[in-house]
Amino acid sequence: MSSGTKAGLEISYIITSLICNMHDLYYCDELFSFVNSDIEKACLSIIIDKLKGRKQLFFTTHNSDILDMQLPKHAYSFLKKDMSDDETTIKCISASKYLKRNTDSLKNAVENDLFCTAPELNRIYEIADL
Structure with missing residues (x-):
């Protein structure tokens, strides 16, 4: 099977398990890398819609189109690898810590590297100089 087919099966399992009320915690780590951006947003919308009660979703993506979705800013956290003094730590940066107004654009903040997470x-x- 192709990588896209495998990812599609995993995505369908998550949606099915939400509909069938099988788990309380869901972790989607880059499952949509081989999927069209509009399909990723549509599936994420369905997944979010099916989160009821105690259910929780952790969703990772590099797709900045997700930032256009009408989700609350407190739902977004950004991970940054901080390398200093021979030590590497991963920092979690909450978007709501930086963006206070409803009119603040999350996508513009990311594109302008407000969270200092650009590689x-x-x-x-x-x-090239070698």
Whole structure:
């Protein structure tokens, strides 16, 4: 099976298990990497709609189109690898800590690197100097 087919099966399992009330915790880690962005947003909307009671979803993606969805800012957290003093830690940055007004655009904040989560590209470009 292709990677997209495997991911599609995992996505369908999550939606089915939500409908059948099988679990309380769901973790979707980059399941939509091989799926069209509009399909990812549609599936995420269905998953969110089916979260009832104590159910919880952790959803990771690199797709910035998700930021256009009408979700509350407190629902978004960004992970940043912080490398300092020979130590690597992962920081969790809450969007609501930085964006206080309803009119603040989450997508603009990410595109302008307000959360300082953009990847460091200098070392990649240094390869051209070798």
